[in-house]
Amino acid sequence: MSLRLTLPDGNVKEFxxxxxxxxxATSIGKSLAAAxxxxxxxxxxxxxxxxxxxxxxxxxxxRKSPEALDLIRHDAAHVLAEAVQELxxxxxxxxxxxxxxxxxxxxxxxxxxxxxDFAKIEDKMxxxxxxxxxxxxxxxxxxxxxxxxxxxGEKYKAELIRDLPADQxxxxxxxxxxxDLCRGPHMPSIGKVGTSFKLLKLAGAYWRGDSKNxxxxxxxxxxxxxxxxxxxxxxxxEEAEKRDHRKIGKxxxxxxxxxxxxxxxxxxxxxxxxxxxxxNYVRRRIEKANYVEVHTPQLYDSSLFKxxxxxxxxxxxxxxxxxxxxxxxxxxxxxxxxPMNCPGHVLVFKQGIKxxxxxxxxxxxxxxxxxxxxxxxxxxxxxxxxxVQDDAHIFCTEDQIQSESLSFCELLRSVYAELGFDVAxxxxxxxxEKRIGSDEVWDKAEAALHSALKAxxxxxxxNKGDGAFYGPKIEFYLKDAIxxxxxxxxxxxxxxxxxxxxxxxVGEDGQKHHPVMLHRVILGTMHRFLGIMIEDCAxxxxxxxxxxxxxxxxxxxxxxxxxxxxxxALSEAGLRVELDIRSEKINAKIRDHSLQKVPLxxxxxxxxxxxxxxxxxxxxxxxxxxxxxxxxxxxxxxxxLPPDLRK
RNA sequence: GCCGAUUUAGCUCAGGGGUAGAGCAACCGCCUUGUAAGCGGUAGGUCGUCAGUUCAAAUCUGACAAUCGGCACCA
Numbered sequence: 008m009s010l011r012l013t014l015p016d017g018n019v020k021e022f023x024x025x026x027x028x029x030x031x032a033t034s035i036g037k038s039l040a041a042a043x044x045x046x047x048x049x050x051x052x053x054x055x056x057x058x059x060x061x062x063x064x065x066x067x068x069x070r071k072s073p074e075a076l077d078l079i080r081h082d083a084a085h086v087l088a089e090a091v092q093e094l095x096x097x098x099x100x101x102x103x104x105x106x107x108x109x110x111x112x113x114x115x116x117x118x119x120x121x122x123x124d125f126a127k128i129e130d131k132m133x134x135x136x137x138x139x140x141x142x143x144x145x146x147x148x149x150x151x152x153x154x155x156x157x158x159x160g161e162k163y164k165a166e167l168i169r170d171l172p173a174d175q176x177x178x179x180x181x182x183x184x185x186x187d188l189c190r191g192p193h194m195p196s197i198g199k200v201g202t203s204f205k206l207l208k209l210a211g212a213y214w215r216g217d218s219k220n221x222x223x224x225x226x227x228x229x230x231x232x233x234x235x236x237x238x239x240x241x242x243x244x245e246e247a248e249k250r251d252h253r254k255i256g257k258x259x260x261x262x263x264x265x266x267x268x269x270x271x272x273x274x275x276x277x278x279x280x281x282x283x284x285x286x287n288y289v290r291r292r293i294e295k296a297n298y299v300e301v302h303t304p305q306l307y308d309s310s311l312f313k314x315x316x317x318x319x320x321x322x323x324x325x326x327x328x329x330x331x332x333x334x335x336x337x338x339x340x341x342x343x344x345x346p347m348n349c350p351g352h353v354l355v356f357k358q359g360i361k362x363x364x365x366x367x368x369x370x371x372x373x374x375x376x377x378x379x380x381x382x383x384x385x386x387x388x389x390x391x392x393x394x395v396q397d398d399a400h401i402f403c404t405e406d407q408i409q410s411e412s413l414s415f416c417e418l419l420r421s422v423y424a425e426l427g428f429d430v431a432x433x434x435x436x437x438x439x440e441k442r443i444g445s446d447e448v449w450d451k452a453e454a455a456l457h458s459a460l461k462a463x464x465x466x467x468x469x470n471k472g473d474g475a476f477y478g479p480k481i482e483f484y485l486k487d488a489i490x491x492x493x494x495x496x497x498x499x500x501x502x503x504x505x506x507x508x509x510x511x512x513v514g515e516d517g518q519k520h521h522p523v524m525l526h527r528v529i530l531g532t533m534h535r536f537l538g539i540m541i542e543d544c545a546x547x548x549x550x551x552x553x554x555x556x557x558x559x560x561x562x563x564x565x566x567x568x569x570x571x572x573x574x575x576a577l578s579e580a581g582l583r584v585e586l587d588i589r590s591e592k593i594n595a596k597i598r599d600h601s602l603q604k605v606p607l608x609x610x611x612x613x614x615x616x617x618x619x620x621x622x623x624x625x626x627x628x629x630x631x632x633x634x635x636x637x638x639x640x641x642x643x644x645x646x647x648l649p650p651d652l653r654k
Numbered sequence: 655g656c657c658g659a660u661u662u663a664g665c666u667c668a669g670g671g672g673u674a675g676a677g678c679a680a681c682c683g684c685c686u687u688g689u690a691a692g693c694g695g696u697a698g699g700u701c702g703u704c705a706g707u708u709c710a711a712a713u714c715u716g717a718c719a720a721u722c723g724g725c726a727c728c729a
Binding site for chain 1: 655656657658659665685686687688689690691692702703719720721722723724725726727728729
C-alpha cells in the first residue's frame with residue numbers, strides 16, 4: 008500500500024505502511040518530533056500515537072499551535088481528576104472537559120470540597136505531572152468497560168458508557184495507574200501539561216446539566232502554555248473584577264439594591280441621569296426610524312396572559328395578584344404584572360380598524376416589566392426582576408417581514424456603532440420543544456428570518472431549539488472592551504400571537520387578515536445594557552453619556568465668584584456640571600473627581616479669574632489646556648453632543 | 655430552585671463565649687492651598703433576621719433572608 012500525507016506547506020510525504028503521528032513528525036525532523044503533541048488529520052485532532060492509515064492532509068500540533076491550549080486543558084482536567092481521587096478516595100469522577108480559558112471536572116462526593124483543599128490538590132497535580140506517565144489509548148468492549156467502572160464504584164462513568172451510541176468505539180485512556188473513559192484526543196504524556204495551571208473556583212453543577220439529576224461538585228481551573236500566559240490571564244481576571252458594574256455602581260453612586268426589593272434597582276441621581284440620557288438617545292433614533300411610542304399598563308387580567316399563552320408557559324415566573332371575589336370566595340380574581348409588553352401592544356393595535364395602508368405599524372415602548380426570577384439567577388443589573396426593555400412590536404404583512412427585518416438590522420448596527428460596539432456575532436434560534444403554533448407557520452417564520460439575514464449580508468450561525476415559544480429569533484451579540492460577548496438585541500418573527508389575541512387588519516382584498524408581529528429590542532433591557540456599558544468602559548463613560556460631564560474646582564476661595572460664573576455659563580450651554588468650592592487642596596479635588604471618573608476638570612484660581620480663562624484637565628491625562636471661558640463653553644458643549652446630534 | 659461560600663460603622667475590612675476595632679468617608683476646627691489624599695479633634699455599630707444552647711451569644715447550633723461563585727432557568 009502507499010500512503011500519501013499532505014503537509015500544510017503542500018509537501019507530500021509517502022509511506023508504504025500506516026504510520027503514527029510521531030513517526031510522521033520524526034520523518035520531518037527530530038525537533039518537531041520532540042515538540043509534537045498531537046496530529047491534525049483532515050482537520051480532526053488525533054493522538055500522536057494513533058496510526059494513520061489513509062491519505063489525508065496532516066499537520067503536526069505542537070505547543071505553539073492554537074490547538075495546544077485545548078489539549079493542555081483537557082489533559083489538565085484528567086490530572087485534576089487523578090489528583091482528587093488520590094487525595095479523596097471514594098470520590099466518583101464524571102466528566103471533565105476543556106472550556107474557554109481552562110477546564111473543569113465534575114465529581115460526586117458526599118463531603119463538600121473546600122477552596123482550602125485547592126493548595127493540596129494543586130500540589131498533587133504537580134506531583135502527577137512530574138511523574139510524566141504516558142497517556143495510552145485503549146479501545147474496550149462496551150460490556151467490559153461497564154463492568155470495569157462498576158467494579159470501581161464509578162456509576163456515572165458506567166451510565167455514560169451505557170448511553171453512548173451503539174456504533175461508537177469505547178475508548179479509555181490510561182495515565183500510569185489511573186484510567187478514565189474519554190473520547191480523547193490527548194497528548195502523549197501527562198508531563199506535557201506543565202505546571203502553568205491554577206484551580207479557581209468551586210461550584211455545584213447538575214449531572215448532565217439537568218436540574219432533576221444529582222448535584223455534583225465542579226472544580227474549575229485554568230491552564231496555559233507557560234507561567235507568563237497564566238499570569239496574564241490571572242491579571243485579566245483581576246481587571247474584570249475591578250470593572251464589575253456592581254462595584255463601580257457603588258463607587259460612582261449610580262444605583263443600589265437591597266433586601267427589601269431583591270432584584271430591583273434603586274437608581275440614584277447619577278445613575279438615573281445616565282439612564283435617561285441613554286433612553287432619550289434611543290428614543291430619538293427610533294422616532295427617526297418611524298416608530299410610534301406608547302405607554303401601556305403594568306397590571307392585566309389573567310385572561311389576557313391565558314390567551315397569549317404566557318400564563319401557561321411562564322406563569323410560575325410571573326408576579327400575580329389575587330383579588331378577593333365576593334361571589335366566589337374560593338376563586339379569587341387573578342391579575343398578572345406584565346412580564347413583557349407584547350400583549351399590551353396587540354391591545355393597542357386592536358383599537359379601531361386597521362387597514363393594510365396602516366402597515367407596517369411600529370409600536371415602541373420603554374416597557375417596564377417584572378419577572379419573578381429564581382434567586383440564584385439574579386446578578387446586579389444584568390439579571391433583575393424589574394427591568395425596562397427598549398421594546399417595539401412591528402405589525403406588518405408577510406411581504407414586509409424582509410424589508411422590516413433588514414431595516415431593523417441596520418438600525419441596530421448603527422445604534423451599536425454610535426455606542427461604541429460592533430455586532431460581534433449573529434445567531435438564529437429556531438423552534439423550541441415547548442412552543443405554540445403549527446409546523447407550517449414555524450417553517451414560514453424561520454424561512455423569513457433566514458432570508459432577512461441573507462439580505463442584510465450578516466454572517467450567522469444556528470442556535471438550535473432556542474427560539475421563543477411563539478416564534479424564531481435572531482440574536483445579536485456585541486463584544487465589550489475586554490473581549491466578552493453579550494447578547495443584547497433580538498428580532499423575533501411571530502405569526503402566533505396576533506392570531507391568539509385576535510389582531511386583524513383589512514387587506515387590499517377587503518378581507519380580514521392577521522398581521523405578522525415582529526418583536527424587537529436593540530439594547531435588550533436598559534438595566535442590563537447599562538451594566539454591560541459600565542463594565543465595557545470601566546465607569547469612564549463617553550462624554551455625552553456620563554452623568555457629570557465637568558467639575559469646576561476652585562484653588563482658593565478668591566476664585567469662588569468666578570467659578571460660579573463658569574458654572575452658570577457651562578450649565579446654560581447644556582452641560583451637566585458640578586461646582587467644587589470646598590476648602591480642600593487642589594490635589595485632593597483632582598483626586599476625588601478623577602476617582603469619580605469625571606471626564607473634564609476645570610480648574611480656576613486667581614489667574615483664570617483675572618484672564619477669564621479656565622485650566623482644563625481631562626480624565627486620564629495630566630496636561631492642562633488653557634482656554635478662554637467662551638471657547639470652553641463653545642468647544643465643550645459641541646464635544647458633549649450625543650453622537651446622533653453631531654453634525 | 656440546587657450546591658458551596660459570605661453577611662461586623664456610610665465604604666473597605668480586622669477581630670472573636672464576658673455586649674466591639676482600623677483606614678477612608680461624615681461632622682467640627684485650623685490651613686487659602688496651582689493639578690491624584692494638608693493637619694487636629696468629634697461622633698458613628700442591639701456584629702443580616704428570628705429562635706435555641708449557656709450564668710453569659712456578635713462569637714456555638716438551627717431556621718429564614720439577602721448577596722457572591724457556579725448549575726438549572728431566561729417569554
